Structures are given as C-alpha cells and as structure tokens.
Amino acid sequence: MGYEFNFAPVFANFDHLLAGTWMTIQLSFGAMLLGTVVAIVCAVGKTAGPAPLRWAVDTYVEIIRNTPFLIQIFFIFFALPAVGIRMTPNVAALVALTVNVGAYATEIIRAGIESIHRGQVEAGIALGLRRGQIFRYIIMKPALRTIYPALTSQFIYLMLTSSVVSVISATDLAAAGNDIQSRTFAAFEVYIVITAIYFLLSIGFSGLFALVQRRAFNYPLSR
Amino acid sequence: MIRPFGINEFLFILFAVQWTLALSVVAFTGGAVGGLLIALARVSKVAPLRYAALGFIRLFQGTPLLMQLFLVFFGLNIFGVGINPWLAAAIALTLHASVFLGEIWRGCIQAVPVGQSEASWALGLRYYDRMKSIVLPQAAKIAVAPTVGFLVQLIKGTSLASIIGFVEMTRAGQIINNATFDPFTVFGLVAALYFILCWPLSILARRMERRFAVATRR
Amino acid sequence: QTTEEIKARGSINIGMLVDFPPFGIINEQGNPDGYDADVAKLLAEDLGVTANIVPVTGPNRIPYLISNQVDVLVASLGITEERAKQVAFSQPYAGIEIFVVGDVNVGVDDAAGLSGKNVGVARASTQDTAITEIAPDDAKIQRFDDDAAAVQALISGQVPLIGASNTVIAQIQKVAPGRFEPKFSLRQQSQAIAARPGADEFMAYINDFLTRKKESGELNAIHEKWLDAPLPEFVAKTAK
Amino acid sequence: MPAVQMEGVDKWYDKFHALKNIDLEVARGEKIVICGPSGSGKSTLIRCINQLESVQKGRIFVDGIELTAGPKNVEQVRRDVGMVFQQFNLFPHMTVLENCTLAPVKVRGASKAEAETTARKYLERVHIPEQAEKYPAQLSGGQQQRVAIARALCMNPKIMLFDEPTSALDPEMVKEVLDTMIDLAEEGMTMLVVTHEMGFARQVADRVIFMDKGEIVETGNPKEFFANPRHERTRNFLGQISGH
Amino acid sequence: MPAVQMEGVDKWYDKFHALKNIDLEVARGEKIVICGPSGSGKSTLIRCINQLESVQKGRIFVDGIELTAGPKNVEQVRRDVGMVFQQFNLFPHMTVLENCTLAPVKVRGASKAEAETTARKYLERVHIPEQAEKYPAQLSGGQQQRVAIARALCMNPKIMLFDEPTSALDPEMVKEVLDTMIDLAEEGMTMLVVTHEMGFARQVADRVIFMDKGEIVETGNPKEFFANPRHERTRNFLGQISGH
C-alpha cells in the first residue's frame, strides 16, 4: 500500500501541539493537586466522619469508579449549566478530572490511613495532641509514603485519561492533534507524534514523582 | 427526523451492551495470556527478558489507549496488513490489558515467599513444574481481587473502541443522542448501564480483598 | 480499486455517518438509514453486489477510506480543496447550506460580528473549515466531536453561536423553538461520494451512476423522502 | 491530694468486663508496679489514667482534677501524664529531636528553640544526646525506648505511665532502659509501671499490685509481696515468672 | 570418594565476601554440625552444596560430580541432596501427601501409586502417618518440620542438609524433631546440620565446625571441641550459647 508518510504538516503546526501539551500538563497537574486535596478530605471523612458523611463519600466514590470518564465529563459540561453552573471547557475538564481522580485517590489514601499503626495515634493522644494535629503531623506523611506508588500510577493514568477531554472542546494535546488532523488530514502522522508526546509526558511525570519521593519521603524505614 | 427517546432507542442502547461485553471478554482473555507471559518475564532470571518486558510495560502504560487503538487499526492497514476492527480491537485491548495484568500478577508472584521457590529448587523441580505446581497456584489466590478490580477498568476502557467503529454502549449513546437530542436521558441511561455492569464487580473485588487481608494478617 | 474487483468480490464496503440526520441515522430497528444509506444501497444495486455498510464518524471517515477499511464513502463528505488532496471526489450527490446559528438575543449578521465570540462547530466538518476561514482572529472556535455535542453546547448556553447546516437547524428549532435563529449563511456546500485517489475507472463509474440516477429522478425521490424537498439546484445539475 | 485516685471504676469492652470495681490511690512521688497474667487488665488500668480508654462507671482524679467529668479536663490531664508504650511508638518520619519537640510546640505552645533546649536536656539524661538528628529506624530498640521516655519527659509530666516498656526489647537492651527508669524513680517522679521485671520491682517499687481477671487481687510492698504472697493466684503467678 | 568436597571456595554477595577460601571434605555417612555467630556464613555454606547459591571461585563436588561445572550437573545433584529449612517451606496449598509425592512424580518420574507408597513409608518413619491427608496449616510446627524431613527423604537423597531445623519451633516441639534427626543419623545418612543444639551435636556429630566471618575457624570432634576449644572466638561463642 503506497501511503507516504509526511510529517511536514505536523511540524508546521508544532506550536499548536506545544500549546495543547502545555494545557494537558496544566490539566493533569491541577487535577492531581486538587484531586489529592479532595481525596484527603473524603478519606478523612470516610475514616473518621459521621455516618451520613461516610455514606456520601461512598456514593461519590462508587459512582465515579463505576462509570466511564467520558460520560462524567459530558454531564459536567452539559448538565451543570441547567442548574446555573457554567464553566469554560478547560475549567470543566479540570473539574471533571479532579472529580474523577479524587474518587480513586480517596480509596488509595484511605488504605494509607488505615495502614498506620494504631499505636502511632495513641502516642499522639497521650502527648495531648488534638485529632487534627494527629492527622496532620503523625498520620499524613507515613500514610502518603505507603501509598505513594499507587497514587502516582493513578496520576499517570489520569494524565492519559485526559486525552478524552477534547469531546467538550477543551484544548488539550489530543484536541490539538485532532484539529491539525482535520485541517491537514495527516491523521497517522499526527497520532504518532501525539502518542510520542504522551509517552514523553508520562516518562517526565514518573521522573518528577521519583524526585518528589526522594525529597519528601527520605526518612529510613526499619527493615 | 428528530424523534423522541422511546423504547426502540432504549433497546438500541441496551443491545449495545453485548458489544461492550464481547470486547471486554476478548480483552480479558487476550490480556490474561499476555499478562501471564509479561509477569513471568518480569520475574525471570534472564535479564534481557526482564528489561524487554519492562520496556513493553512502560510503553503501553505510558500512552493513551485511545491512541493505541487508532494506531493499531489504521496504522496496520496503512502498511498493507489487512485488519478488521475486531482484530484491531483485540490486539490493542489485549496489549493494554496485558501490561496492566502483567504488573498486577508480577506483584502477586513476588508475594509468594521465596522459601517456596527455594524448596522447589532443593527438590529438583524444574521451571515448569515449579511455576505450575507451586508458585502460580499460590499467586493466583492473591491475584483474584486486584484482577477483578482491573476488570472494571477494562470494561470502561472498551468505550474507547468506538473510535474504530464499534457501536458499543458509549457510541450507541452518542448515536441515539444525535437522533433524539436528549442527552440527559441518553447518557444517564448509559451511565446507569455501566454502573450495573461494574458495581457488582467492584463490590466483589473489595470483599475478596478484605477476606484475603484477614486471612493473611494472622 | 476497480469496478471489476468489486463485482468479483460480490460486495462493496461503504462508509457512512450514522449520527448526521437526516443523511445518516440509525433507524428504529437499529440499522443504518437515511439519505446516504439509500444512495449507498442504490449504488450497490447498480453494481449488482451487496452493500456492506460501515458506520464511520466525522473525524475518522477519511482515515477509514485511505486505510482500505472501506471502498467508498457515502458519508456527507463536503467537497473542499484540502480534502481533494487526500481523496477523489465524484460529482455532487447532495448539498446543504451551512449557517452561523445563534441565540436570538445575540446580534451578529456577518463574519466580522463573530469577533470576540465563542463559536462551536463539529470538528473536521464543513462548518469547521468554513468558519475557520472567515472568522476574525479573535473569535474563539470551540471544536466538538460531532454536531450533537455542538448543538448541546448551544442549547445549554455553553456557546452563543455554532456553525450548522440547514438540516441541523431544523432540528434545533424542534428542540428549542424560537430561541435560536440562523444569523447568516456561510456557504452552499456540495457533498460528494469519495474514493481513494487513483481509482479513475471506478470514479468514472460512480459519476456515470450519479448522472443516470439524477436523470431518472430516482435520486430526487430519495431526497424528497428524507428532506421533504427536491435536490437543491446546485446539486441537481449533472456533471460530465 | 493524691496524684491519682480511682474510685469504683468499671470498664467494659462491649460485653467483656475488663476492669471490676477498681479502687486505687497513688500518692505523689509514689512508684507502683503492676503485674498479673496476660489479659488481666493491666494495660487497660493504666490507659484509663490518661483516658486512652474511657470508663463506664466510677470516677478518676488526676492531680485533683476529675477526668471523668468532661473532655476539657481530659485535655488538661493528658499534658500532665506521660506515657511510654511497649512498642515505643516513635514517629518514624521525624528525627529524634522532632519527636521530642512536637508536643511541647504544638500543645504547650513552646517556641522551637526552647523546646529543642529541653529536648536535648532530656536526651542527655537518657544518655543518647548524640542521636538527636537520627531517625528512629536508625536506632537500636533500647535507644528507641529511651527516646520514647525522653519524649514523654519533654512535656514535663507530673506522672509517668509505663506499659511493659522492656518486653519488646532484646535481652541485652533491657538493662539500659531499666537503668533509665531507675534514675527517674530516684528523682522522685510519680510512676505507674506495668512490668514483669521483678528485679526492678524489688529495687524501686513502693507498692506492687497484682491483677487478675480485671480485679486488683493483692497489693503490698515488694518485700512482703514477693516473700509472702497472700493469695493462691499470686503465688501461682510468681511461680511461673521466676521459672521463666 | 567423599560425599561432599569443597576446594578453595569463595563467595561474594555483591561486594560482601560471605565465604572465604573454604576447604571441606565430608565422608559418606559422616554427620557434621556447623555452628557460629549470626551472619558467619553457615547458611551460605550449606546452600552452596545444592547450588541455591552459586559461588564465584573454587570447586564443589557432590558424590564425585562437579557441581560448579555446569547446570546439567546441578540438576542431577539436587535430586541427590535433600534439604530442610528453618521455616519448613511446605507447600501450603497441598496436603502432606501431595507435598511428599510432588517431586518424586515430577522429577524422578515415579508413578503416583509408587510415590504414595514411599511417602507413607517415610511419614511413618517420622511418626505422623495419620496426618497424610491434612494441610500444613493444620499441623503444629514440629509436625510440619517432620513433614519437611519426610518430603526430602522421599527423593531418596544421599545427603541431607539441615539449616537450623529447630530454631523456628516452640521449645516443646524441638525434641520431637531432634529425635527424628537422631534416628536418621543412626541409619547412616550423610548429614550436614546447621544448629545451635549442642546436645544434638554431642550425641550424633562426627565433627563440629565453627565458622566466623565467612571462614572455618575451627573443626574437631565434639568432645574436644566443647571441652577444649582452641580459638578465642570459639570460646566466646560457646560461652554465649550456654549462657543463653
């Protein structure tokens, strides 16, 4: 089959791809940070909150984990305006990614909190620390260390999932690729290049996570 | 031409579940075989095999499934390898499931105490018997829960196969939405169907995980 | 690709949209239907082979064709110069007029009026090309995956304006009567059957097929059936 | 005013009656050793004194403040009661110094500099001033337990509770921890110690308390307690311990 | 021809020199006890004999076959060398009988019936014929270790290696395992045993080997070894063990 690869149109629009890449980085990074905050709040609510709160967190987590992201983002962008919440596509994408990763990370972080030995908490209580202080100073860091590998691979997965946000006209890397493709029809060349960029991004993020791990969790463990 | 959302539309989406299921089964079957090979390669004594498996995993866990599907389907055809959507979906989803299951299962194999392998060596058991009779049966017990958990991910992932022409649930929803302009009914229904499919599996996975945690704590 | 090969095979793979009413839809029985489907069946019948209809989407229909997944596209593909570099077009077999549509409260009546506004389109559609061409630099074009998403964005108020064809406008009016109106016409767009470049003999056959069907009135009848109107003037005339 | 006073205390874990009508008065400066078979309620008893466990009946006073009267009092009392656990429970992500300064800064509102000065003073007293910058995982068990003691002392407690502080240690490390506790006892600290180290009990205890099945079966000064246990159960228990 | 012969064997774990120039000859039917402080290389030494660890220098012969010459020989030798581990390492998902018949069937190609007959014979010999259908988790530690011994015997080994076979056992179970091993010794099996059970050493060992820091420091018959250790290090070590 005589298909001739021609990458020229892709590289002619490389600035467009870079802008999309930057948006993907922002979306992923923003959702990781916000999602972690959401997850910590939900995980604490689920381990220590009153029953209605636990129930609410459970419902949120189950709904998100058992439906496709595509459907979730569709609802956030098209249904929320009906109740007066209107967001630009990129903001809606950020919110959808945050809500999504928040649910997964809730489960992960909860497991981390539960892995902390009860004696640690008791030592904190005996020293007179209050509940919030115990969580903040005693539980949080060792818990995050335990679940860090699970959490970061969820983040990489999130970054790859973000390739779906173009359906609501967010301007991420996949959208940039689609735009170039629809203008130049160099579909394969575009897909090959953006796949490579995603790959580089995930390597970059992994490297960053390893760096953070070395800086943040550098205390030794007993065997 | 626009028509209200009625029983036919409902049935159209409902019947699309069969494609979602069929794709999931294909992906899981392929992924189980591939995943086993990858897991074995990852714990192999042969260094090049380990690195090859690792590189393979990095590549497929580091790129979106959407792009993998697209490149397999359209890409292979461009190179003159005739390929139908089934084969393309089977290949891409299998690769995807293989690397994830491979990593999950590697962890399970490594969770089997080294002493078990050492005892097998000491008895003179060769690789095949050691894996088949000693290591894998014990790893399998640990693996059930996370595997079922991944199955949920996989079922949802098959929605991306719509890019190469499968009218599975998500695509069916889009098509009906284009004919009815009633997105909340349509996507609400689609979401509900996924939920019905996935939720029992999620619960099952969690139950088994808990049971296993209780069993190993002692 | 030759006519002979297809005849020998006994079937033809035809790509068509199923989310572009009334040209391509899924009918109540769950089968592809619409104007394109009828044309596709007519073509297969003319060749004396069975029609194997492959549903494609707006963004992936050309990849489908050039990667041999289908023999031919009867997929409401608008004739544009850019696309002509990738595929071979027949003479027009259908046509639409595309407009900028918007909220009745938004005052826009020409391309310059799009300045500073958000405009939704279906990615890779004719509207996309047309609006991208004429819109001022500071108009913000939001590309959705299909017409339904663009329409949904308009109806839910996420964008004040979209590019849409006359057929889509008719649907918008049904869903939200009185809220939206066509602002100005972008262009009349002829749609053609497309095949891979280089298949000259096959393309000649398709052109001949269209000429015959236009002259016999069969094509017009199908058009009446699906669009309640005769073939537009700019389509009805037969090319060589 | 006694340092600790328990009046008719009862405690249930669900249906399980873990403490039965406990009366106990501990004078200031008094050293009490509690022993008894596993599951007899020793840990439960001392954990009630800083309200790691709440009780269902009876009253507990610490330094004159009624613990069982409300949560405000509990907070107050916890600051004045130091506790050392069997499993050390040091915070693994903090250096020794950080372990020792956390509570003074966050609970007492001390400045970081003050807290560090105090911490170094107590690390000196438990003979490990040079380990201040290390993490718990880098220390031996005996060193870790001494850090745990220093950490509790940094809050300037009026009373110290010890729950089997040496039973998770390798034999060669037991002595260094006991020596530290003996030092502390000699300085006049009020101490309640759950332990089976009978040498320690003989040397420092003012009173030895024997518990069984949630009750205080026998209490006496160590001399008569060891030489002349009044109860059958106590005799059996002491027989087992020395045979060990 | 000696049962085992090691000539100038050196072994490194990465940079760590675990075995230093080991020379050792074990005659057929000889019983050797190896002792020494933790980390001295005792396990490493006996694990080299069935190549659970490979060595970087020197030669090892088992029953005249050079192990260090290639993987084919290793397979051959492993069949003839039985090993019993500290942690038993029974296969938890198989019954006792299945544990014992797996290797004879898969490795020696015995029929299932033959293998079962042999297995029951050896289970009888270790005094637990009635446990054949149970799973390891249903047995006590001592019973498990005896199953492990029976499992190894089912392969009809010429040499048996034991790596601290009793040190993971509760004290009351140690004796039953040692008795089994004494039986075995009396039947003339060649045995290398890493153990700190000096009573066992006195009773059955032909030679006692003392290792420290990867070297064989001293070797002698048990009588003179215990009465009259030549080396300072050996004396220290024996002092610790008996004090323990």
Ligand SMILES: Nc1ncnc2c1ncn2[C@@H]1O[C@H](COP(=O)(O)OP(=O)(O)OP(=O)(O)O)[C@@H](O)[C@H]1O
């Ligand atoms: N959280 C709990 N829930 C239910 N029962 C408990 C709980 N904590 C302790 N118990 C029970 O209360 C009884 C007393 O426990 P406690 O820990 O005080 O005993 P102990 O004398 O300290 O024993 P040990 O020497 O083993 O530490 C035991 O029978 C124990 O099983």
Ligand SMILES: Nc1ncnc2c1ncn2[C@@H]1O[C@H](COP(=O)(O)OP(=O)(O)OP(=O)(O)O)[C@@H](O)[C@H]1O
């Ligand atoms: N896989 C390994 N990698 C690195 N070092 C090892 C490994 N296995 C053992 N070592 C080191 O080799 C030395 C000897 O180990 P070995 O297990 O032979 O000692 P041992 O005499 O059996 O001690 P113990 O009485 O504790 O079982 C030890 O210092 C140990 O830390």
Ligand SMILES: [Mg+2]
């Ligand atoms: Mg206790």
Ligand SMILES: [Mg+2]
């Ligand atoms: Mg050892």
